[in-house]
Amino acid sequence: MNKKWWKESVVYQIYPRSFKDSNGDGIGDLNGITEKLDYLKELGIDVIWLSPVYQSPNDDNGYDISNYRAIMKEFGTMADYDRLLAEAHRRGIRIVMDLKEMMKYLRCKSRDNARTPFQWDDTENAGFTTGMPWIMVNPNYKEINAKDQLKQEDSVFHYYQKLIRLRKEYEIIVYGSYDLLLPDDRELYIYTRTLGSEQLLVICNFYENTRAFVLPVGWSKENSELLIGNYNDFSRSENTVTVRPYEAIVLKNRFSQIG
Known part of the structure; x- marks a missing residue:
C-alpha cells in the first residue's frame, strides 16, 4: 500500500476575510484564525488551505500577488502569520497557501453567501466582528451558529467530526x-x-x-x-x-x- 500523508489528511479551506476578525475592522484576519485553531482541532482537521493573504492590490481576490514576502495589511503582518503557523503546528495542523488558478475559478463561480462571515455565535454580527462586517452577515445566525452546533449532539458539526474520525480510523x-x-x-x-x-x-x-x-x-x-x-x-x-x-x-x- 502506497501511503501518503496528503491522501489521509482532512483539509479545511479558510477564506480569511470572512472567518474571524480580531481587531474590530470588520475584516477577518490571521489573528482571528489563530484564535479559532482549537475549534478546528476539535473538528479533527489536519490541514488548513488558506486563501491568499499576501500583499496584493486586491483587484483579483488576492490572487494578483505583488509581494510573496509580505502580508496584506488588512490581514495582519508576517509576524502574525509566523504565530499562526507556529500555533497550528503545535496542534498538529499544517497550512497550505492557496496560489491555484483552479481554486480562483471555483470561487468566482460561488455565490456571495459562500463568503458571508462565519457564524460563531448568536451575539451581534454572529461573533465575527465587533465592528461593521465587510459583507452582510446571514440573518439566520441567531439559529445557526458554531456555538449552538457544539452543544447539540446531532448537529452538522458533530456529524462531520464523526466522519473525520472514521476516515482516520x-x-x-x-x-x-x-x-x-x-x-x-x-x-x-x-x-x-x-x-x-x-x-x-x-x-x-x-x-x-x-x-x-x-x-x-x-x-x-x-x-x-x-x-x-x-x-x-x-x-x-x-x-x-x-x-x-x-x-x-x-x-x-x-x-x-x-x-
Whole structure:
C-alpha cells in the first residue's frame, strides 16, 4: 500500500476575510484564525488551505500577488502569520497557501453567501466582528451558529467530526478500491469500498423520493451493521434498505476485520 500523508489528511479551506476578525475592522484576519485553531482541532482537521493573504492590490481576490514576502495589511503582518503557523503546528495542523488558478475559478463561480462571515455565535454580527462586517452577515445566525452546533449532539458539526474520525480510523475509506453500483440510477448513488477482506457499502439518496434498495449478496441484516448515517434511525428488512429523502448510509460487513 502506497501511503501518503496528503491522501489521509482532512483539509479545511479558510477564506480569511470572512472567518474571524480580531481587531474590530470588520475584516477577518490571521489573528482571528489563530484564535479559532482549537475549534478546528476539535473538528479533527489536519490541514488548513488558506486563501491568499499576501500583499496584493486586491483587484483579483488576492490572487494578483505583488509581494510573496509580505502580508496584506488588512490581514495582519508576517509576524502574525509566523504565530499562526507556529500555533497550528503545535496542534498538529499544517497550512497550505492557496496560489491555484483552479481554486480562483471555483470561487468566482460561488455565490456571495459562500463568503458571508462565519457564524460563531448568536451575539451581534454572529461573533465575527465587533465592528461593521465587510459583507452582510446571514440573518439566520441567531439559529445557526458554531456555538449552538457544539452543544447539540446531532448537529452538522458533530456529524462531520464523526466522519473525520472514521476516515482516520479506517484505512479502507482512503485506500479501498471503489466500485460503483447502479450506474444508471439518477437518484441513488451507491458504491463499495474494498481493502483486502474488508468492505464498506455506501448508499446515498440525492432526491426527495423514498426508495427501496435490495442489498447485494453478503449484505444481509445478519452480515452487516450501520457504521454511520444522517438520520437518527435506520430502516431495513433482512435484505432491503429503505432509503429516505437525502439519506446517507454506510454499512460495514460484520465479517470484515476493520479497526
